[in-house]
Each structure stands twice: as C-alpha cells, then as structure tokens.
Amino acid sequence: MTDPAFNTVTWFQIGTDQPEQAQQFYGELFGWHFTADPDSGAAYDLITYPGDAQPHGGISHTDDAADNHTVFMVLVPDVAATIAQSERLGGKVLVPPVTTPNGLVFAHLRDVSGNRFGVFTPAPRP
Numbered sequence: 708m709t710d711p712a713f714n715t716v717t718w719f720q721i722g723t724d725q726p727e728q729a730q731q732f733y734g735e736l737f738g739w740h741f742t743a744d745p746d747s748g749a750a751y752d753l754i755t756y757p758g759d760a761q762p763h764g765g766i767s768h769t770d771d772a773a774d775n776h777t778v779f780m781v782l783v784p785d786v787a788a789t790i791a792q793s794e795r796l797g798g799k800v801l802v803p804p805v806t807t808p809n810g811l812v813f814a815h816l817r818d819v820s821g822n823r824f825g826v827f828t829p830a831p832r833p
Contacts, residue, residue, distance in 0.1 A: 711782055718780035718827065719764040726752060726768045741766065746809045778815065780825040786812045789826045793818075 711717040723729045730741045730752065737756075744751040744765065753762035769775055783789045786804050793816050794800070801823060802815035813827035 713782055713784050715782060716779045717763075717782040718825075720767055720776075720778050720780060720825065721754075721764070722767040722769045722774060722776040722778070724769045724772045724775060726766050729766055746807055746811075776823060778823050778825050780813070780827050783826045783828060786814050786826055786828055790814055790816065793826075 721729055721733075730739075733739045733754070734741065740755045740757070741752045742755070742762075743749065744753050750768045752766040752768075754764040754766065755762050781789075790800055790804065797819040799817040800814065801817050802813075802825075804812055804814045806812050807830070810830040811827060813825055815823060815825045817823055
C-alpha cells in the first residue's frame with residue numbers, strides 16, 4: 708500500500724450528537740463498518756468500507772446538535788505552516804492544532820467562503 712500524497716483529501720469526519728443513529732444510517736446506506744478508535748476512547752469511531760480494513764473516516768461524538776458537522780480532512784506535511792498560509796489567504800482557525808495521544812496533529816479551518824475543513828499530519832510510524 709502506498710501512502711497518500713500530501714495536500715489531498717484523505718479523511719472525513721461526521722460529528723453527531725446521535726452516533727448510534729448515524730452508524731445505522733450510513734451502515735445501511737453504504738455498508739460502512741464502525742469500530743471504536745482505540746486512541747480516542749469512547750468519543751470517536753473509525754469508519755471502514757466493505758472489503759477494506761483501512762479506516763477512511765470517523766464519527767466524532769458531539770454533546771450538542773449545534774456542534775454537528777461534516778468535514779473533509781487534507782493530509783499536509785506541516786499543520787502549523789498550513790494554518791499560517793490559510794490565514795494569509797483569508798482563512799480562519801476554528802480549532803487550533805491538537806495533538807492526539809498517538810501523535811497525530813489536526814486543526815479545523817474555515818475557508819474564505821465560510822466552509823469548514825480540516826488539515827492533519829499522521830501520527831509518527833513506530
């Protein structure tokens with residue numbers, strides 16, 4: 708398997724205050740499978756496609772329907788540098804860089820049209 712190229716959409720996230728209903732909906736609609744993310748505790752589920760063991764997205768458990776969202780995530784070599792470039796171009800930071808326990812770094816941004824998207828660098832390989 709080859710690594711995805713930088714600056715490509717390689718992940719998506721569905722944020723919902725009703726994760727069980729979202730899993731049922733997308734599972735029945737597309738045949739997606741869901742497992743709890745071992746690195747995120749009970750607040751995040753990984754999405755895999757039928758016949759593919761590699762996760763391609765996730766369901767983030769939100770506390771309030773006002774926080775529900777869908778967002779695409781772009782793989783970048785440097786989250787901080789991408790944020791700085793986005794701000795120079797008129798983008799806004801919605802969620803500043805977060806480093807997960809396994810070392811993945813992500814941030815959520817808003818483009819100049821008001822659309823939310825995310826950027827991330829993967830966790831270092833062991």
